[in-house]
Amino acid sequence: MAERLYREIGENIKQEIAKSSLKIGDKLPTERVYAELFGVSRTLVREAFIMLEIEELIEVKKGSGSYLKNTLSLKTSNKVSDVGPFELLQARQEIESSIAACAAKVITKQDLQKLQDILDIESAELETVEKANSADRDFHLSIAQSTQNIVLLDTATRLWDMRDGNPMWKKLHARIQDTSYHDQWLEDHKKVLLQLRKRNPEGARQAMWQHLENVKQTLFKLSDTDAPDFDGYLFAQPHS
Amino acid sequence: MAERLYREIGENIKQEIAKSSLKIGDKLPTERVYAELFGVSRTLVREAFIMLEIEELIEVKKGSGSYLKNTLSLKTSNKVSDVGPFELLQARQEIESSIAACAAKVITKQDLQKLQDILDIESAELETVEKANSADRDFHLSIAQSTQNIVLLDTATRLWDMRDGNPMWKKLHARIQDTSYHDQWLEDHKKVLLQLRKRNPEGARQAMWQHLENVKQTLFKLSDTDAPDFDGYLFAQPHS
DNA sequence: ATCCAAATATTGGCATGCCAATTTAATATT
DNA sequence: AATATTAAATTGGCATGCCAATATTTGGAT
Numbered sequence: 001m002a003e004r005l006y007r008e009i010g011e012n013i014k015q016e017i018a019k020s021s022l023k024i025g026d027k028l029p030t031e032r033v034y035a036e037l038f039g040v041s042r043t044l045v046r047e048a049f050i051m052l053e054i055e056e057l058i059e060v061k062k063g064s065g066s067y068l069k070n071t072l073s074l075k076t077s078n079k080v081s082d083v084g085p086f087e088l089l090q091a092r093q094e095i096e097s098s099i100a101a102c103a104a105k106v107i108t109k110q111d112l113q114k115l116q117d118i119l120d121i122e123s124a125e126l127e128t129v130e131k132a133n134s135a136d137r138d139f140h141l142s143i144a145q146s147t148q149n150i151v152l153l154d155t156a157t158r159l160w161d162m163r164d165g166n167p168m169w170k171k172l173h174a175r176i177q178d179t180s181y182h183d184q185w186l187e188d189h190k191k192v193l194l195q196l197r198k199r200n201p202e203g204a205r206q207a208m209w210q211h212l213e214n215v216k217q218t219l220f221k222l223s224d225t226d227a228p229d230f231d232g233y234l235f236a237q238p239h240s
Numbered sequence: 241m242a243e244r245l246y247r248e249i250g251e252n253i254k255q256e257i258a259k260s261s262l263k264i265g266d267k268l269p270t271e272r273v274y275a276e277l278f279g280v281s282r283t284l285v286r287e288a289f290i291m292l293e294i295e296e297l298i299e300v301k302k303g304s305g306s307y308l309k310n311t312l313s314l315k316t317s318n319k320v321s322d323v324g325p326f327e328l329l330q331a332r333q334e335i336e337s338s339i340a341a342c343a344a345k346v347i348t349k350q351d352l353q354k355l356q357d358i359l360d361i362e363s364a365e366l367e368t369v370e371k372a373n374s375a376d377r378d379f380h381l382s383i384a385q386s387t388q389n390i391v392l393l394d395t396a397t398r399l400w401d402m403r404d405g406n407p408m409w410k411k412l413h414a415r416i417q418d419t420s421y422h423d424q425w426l427e428d429h430k431k432v433l434l435q436l437r438k439r440n441p442e443g444a445r446q447a448m449w450q451h452l453e454n455v456k457q458t459l460f461k462l463s464d465t466d467a468p469d470f471d472g473y474l475f476a477q478p479h480s
Numbered sequence: 481a482t483c484c485a486a487a488t489a490t491t492g493g494c495a496t497g498c499c500a501a502t503t504t505a506a507t508a509t510t
Numbered sequence: 511a512a513t514a515t516t517a518a519a520t521t522g523g524c525a526t527g528c529c530a531a532t533a534t535t536t537g538g539a540t
Binding site for chain 2: 004006023024025043046047050051053054055060062069070071083087088090091094095097098099101102149150151152155158159162
Binding site: 031066 | 490491492493494
């Protein structure tokens with residue numbers, strides 16, 4: 001695996017911590033103890049400790065010892081980069097439906113007009129996949145922008161852009177362009193906009209929820225026909 | 241400051257990278273170069289490199305060198321980092337209440353026990369501000385973790401950590417420790433946990449919403465007594 | 481017996497030095 | 511001259527050893 005050793009040591013230490021019943025604030029075994037336990041030098045353990053410290057799992061105090069600070073990061077490899085499309089969509093469903101509800105409360109006429117313009121583009125200009133994709137993104141992020149909350153916009157943007165980092169998504173996306181689920185989603189978008197026009201928070205939440213539910217279902221069907229490639233990404237099924 | 245040296249070295253290296261016009265993929269100066277530059281041992285620089293590697297800023301290759309991987313983390317002040325406490329809390333209210341609702345559907349007994357443990361710590365151990373703050377963070381993020389969705393956990397973590405980058409928050413936070421709003425919030429937390437126990441999504445959503453509403457109101461009052469310092473941060477008032 | 485101070489032990493901080501992987505330069509081979 | 515082979519230099523990997531901060535024990539004074 002050609003991985004740097006301190007990472008392996010760090011992961012091992014995480015597991016040791018998880019196995020033991022250490023509580024937050026408790027003192028960890030010393031570097032020397034782990035060094036002997038794993039049969040490596042203390043330097044390496046120290047580096048692993050630095051890793052855990054950066055991950056805010058422990059706190060290191062000179063002359064005293066190291067202390068458990070946080071039990072969250074224990075689950076190995078919290079890498080967000082290689083998260084599956086379904087897990088990502090699940091998160092987007094939760095967050096974006098809330099954003100839609102929030103937007104419904106404060107959306108301006110200009111924002112509504114902008115969304116309408118985007119819908120017009122989506123209706124007409126289905127030429128290329130990129131165009132459609134870009135319009136789709138515009139629609140979702142414009143709603144986030146309508147909340148007038150930079151943090152919400154930033155969060156939505158971040159979630160959307162996570163797709164691009166994942167190779168699985170491209171496969172799924174390639175299949176989407178063949179069929180015309182765009183029509184379904186266009187209808188979804190219209191429903192969302194309608195609720196936003198009515199300034200109905202719960203209606204907007206529900207409409208956005210349903211939209212992303214439809215997207216999930218569509219992707220699920222697609223992945224079903226291409227099952228082998230998507231092994232390991234199905235664990236994060238919608239749980240409702 | 242009493243900060244570990246490798247952190248300081250790491251920050252210095254970040255600045256050096258920022259000053260120089262290195263692009264992604266470019267080779268960094270060697271550990272030995274930095275060691276001589278800063279007048280420390282290579283071990284220390286190596287530790288700083290590990291820090292940057294954990295932060296996904298660089299990639300270290302044995303025998304070859306270290307390479308710039310990501311320039312995003314360099315920006316100490318991302319556009320969102322200097323957002324006001326109220327705008328941030330508003331966003332957290334929207335998102336974390338949804339997360340709570342989501343968690344209520346799938347939370348395990350272990351997760352519930354863990355939350356109870358955290359509450360116990362919050363109840364008893366109000367010694368230092370850091371402890372209380374750490375427990376608070378643990379409570380909120382543990383709920384996010386209970387959703388078993390890494391993206392949601394990542395999002396919640398990101399939102400929480402935005403506080404630390406903002407100087408305004410520290411001022412507010414300094415005032416909070418004086419008074420005992422902790423009791424109020426502890427009660428809020430208990431209510432949230434109760435709804436999670438009942439596995440009542442809408443109850444959990446409401447409880448978390450109310451909790452963050454209370455936090456907002458508290459901060460608003462505090463900032464009111466210290467009005468001049470918070471000019472420019474009040475634009476993002478709760479809009480409901 | 482209690483308390484305080486000094487001695488001792490423990491623990492992380494850090495520098496030095498040698499090893500292994502890789503890259504680069506030199507040299508041989510065609 | 512081009513290419514393959516080999517030697518040298520570069521670079522990160524890691525262990526050892528001593529230093530400094532903290533914690534613990536000891537012993538004497540009251």
